[in-house]
Amino acid sequence: MEILQEILVFITFLIASGYLVTKFIWKPSFLGGKKKTGSCGVSDCGCGD
Numbered sequence: 001m002e003i004l005q006e007i008l009v010f011i012t013f014l015i016a017s018g019y020l021v022t023k024f025i026w027k028p029s030f031l032g033g034k035k036k037t038g039s040c041g042v043s044d045c046g047c048g049d
Contacts, residue, residue, distance in 0.1 A: 022028065
């Protein structure tokens, strides 16, 4: 039972460290956000001028 607890702690640590790495250090392309085009997203609408 003790080995199972250590494995679960290790898996939790890997998930947490992976989250922190992708959050602050490295952003993979499949997690990329939306790219902004212009001020409001629609070209030549006059809302950002």
